[in-house]
Amino acid sequence: MIDRREFGRLLGGMALVTSGVRAVTAPALATGKAKVVIVGGGAGGGTVARILKTEAPQLDVTIVEKREIYTSCFNSNHFFGGFRSFASLQHSYDGLRKLGITVANDIATDIDVSGKTVKLAGGGTLAFDQLVLSPGIGFNYSAIEGYSAEAAEILPHAWTAGSQTLLLMQQLEAMDDGGVVIMTVPGNPYRCPPGPYERACMIAHYLKMHKPKSKLVILDAKTTFSKQGAFEEAFDKYYSGIIDLNLTNEIDDFRVVRVDANTREVETASGLKLKGAVVNVIPVQTAGEIAIAAGCADAKGWCPIKPQNFASALVDGVYVLGDSAIANDMPKSAYSANSQGRVVAADILAALTGGEPGVARYRNTCWSLLAADDSIKIGADYTPGEKDGKPILVPHDPFVSQKGETAEMRRKNYAEGLAWYHAIISDAFNDNAALTQKG
Ligand SMILES: Cc1cc2nc3c(=O)[nH]c(=O)nc-3n(C[C@H](O)[C@H](O)[C@H](O)COP(=O)(O)OP(=O)(O)OC[C@H]3O[C@@H](n4cnc5c(N)ncnc54)[C@H](O)[C@@H]3O)c2cc1C
Structure with a gap:
């Protein structure tokens, strides 16, 4: 669950950035609407878009998303066990559109980083000042x-x-x-x-x-x-x-x-x-196809990033987050993508305003349902650090469920996992219906 500690951290970070937006006469914001294009409206991309538009409504924020309805992988296993309906995994982009975010229902096919444009399958081209890629995974069928x-x-x-x-x-x-x-x-x-x-x-x-x-x-x-x-x-x-x-x-x-x-x-x-x-x-999986096409992936097919802000380590001027990124020990999860999205949003706001983004802190927790009312979890916090002279994400305070835990603890885990689902859907899709939806 996104707990009080994490909300506190986010609010702390965002307060810093928000004061930057208001106080600094930044070129990009002062001379008109800065354009942010986000490819992939999932756990990572939705989070970046929602925070940017909420914190700086003057920004022109566009999500390019190939699906009209997002069906979450997270909690989709519960459907096979009969613990969740398929409909409860589906979320529209209406909540993000209501905030003034443009959601282009299209496929990004090509990116010109130096020309700052994204080509769409539908024939259009989008210009950007800041580009974020959160396209999830691709499949290596040849494996x-x-x-x-x-x-x-x-x-x-x-x-x-x-x-x-x-x-x-x-x-x-x-x-x-x-x-x-x-x-x-x-x-x-x-x-x-x-x-x-x-x-x-x-x-x-x-x-x-x-x-x-x-x-x-x-x-x-x-x-x-x-x-x-x-x-x-x-x-x-x-x-x-x-x-x-x-x-x-x-x-x-x-x-x-x-x-x-x-x-x-x-x-x-x-x-x-x-x-x-x-x-x-x-x-076998890889980064999303468009992140590979943009030159952000290494020989293994994943996108190395800078731990302080999830900017691509290979291509200047592009952020890559979520499952496409390879981030040391930080697992590929919706929780991670959401946590990274907050940092990316804060970094973009800082870049556009000349403000300080603050020190990045990330978190992951992943719950797994074993049977009715019996969930286990694993997680850790992560901060930018160094190993052998190379920048990495350093894990802190890791935890993992053990064998033989009490039924009460497992029930509590299950309730936490459900609350987290509602919180991330609200955070990434501005979909508060999820908060009142049961299972
Ligand atoms: C079975 C299963 C269970 C899981 N359970 C959990 C869990 O309990 N907890 C947890 O934290 N995580 C869980 N996950 C992982 C979680 O789903 C992913 O880590 C998370 O969705 C990653 O977010 P993302 O933004 O990187 O990608 P996504 O959420 O997949 O979003 C990527 C979006 O980009 C779009 N896209 C891709 N390429 C293009 C393009 N070229 N043009 C336009 N749109 C494009 C896609 O349509 C997609 O909507 C689970 C995954 C699976 C498969």
Whole structure:
């Protein structure tokens, strides 16, 4: 949840910036409307836009977003377990438009950083004074033979939310009792490190309630994973006989290297072949395509950033935040994207006014639902620092749920996670309906 401490910090930072907006006669603001273009209206981009327009209404803020409705990946696993409706994950851009933000329902196809323009698929071109990229993730389909955007219509990833989420749920519902569901999990880094294991719990919960003879086989490219102790305890406690977790070890490499969409067969690096009734392939990921096209990504496909403000480390004059950024130990989560968005907004306001942005502080917390009223969490704070002469984000005060915690603590975690969902939707989409919406 965005707690009092964090709100306090934000307000502190923004107060500093706001006084800058009012006090300084800055060229960009004084000579007319400075133009900020934000590509990607998700957890990161929405946050930047909302804060900028709220703090400096004279700014011309445009979001370029390809989807008319945002369906949040965060909490989408709850849908598979029956703990949240699909509609409750969907949010319009009306709240941001009401603030005076322009939301262009279009696709950014090209960026000219020196000419300061963004080209749109619809034929338009947008000029900017400040550019922010928060386009989420792209998929590296070539990492698994036989997987492609077309194959994903049969073997859904559901790692961007929307039609893929519905497709996976429809397949689970259509499956016979006794069917095998296969989930393939990539190596790090990827969007939401604990996401696959929360999904495993939620799919297993669905199977336990509706198709108890069925199984969920996880084929994982990794040897360890986020919140592992508490997750494995939940697999035993709630889903024994349903979840079959296969982590890569010295003998078997469970990294999936080939899939066949016609037969729903998957093959691992160590030669294991398995057929599923439903196959959920979580692909190898990269930064969003447009961030790569803008030259902001390194050879591994992610965008290195400057820890003090999430400006690209590779291309001057561009901010890259959210999942596209590679930010040391800071995980790819909506909480992180929202926290980074606050810093980026403060930095832009400072740049446009000549004010001081203040010292950046970031935070992440990620809750995972195991079963009814039983959630675990992991998190840390992060500040800019240095290691071996290189700028990095240094983690502070990390915490992670442990095995054997009380039911009361787990219930409290669940309530915190729900409150956080409402808070981030309000923060990134100016959608306060979420505050009164239940589940
Ligand atoms: C199953 C699952 C569960 C998760 N659970 C949690 C959780 O519990 N807590 C948590 O904090 N995080 C969670 N996450 C992670 C979270 O969803 C992401 O980290 C977060 O959405 C990242 O924000 P972002 O702004 O980088 O990207 P997004 O929120 O994905 O926003 C990117 C936006 O950019 C748009 N876009 C991309 N390219 C273009 C273009 N060229 N032109 C126009 N628009 C474009 C996309 O349509 C999208 O709307 C989960 C993820 C998954 C998959």
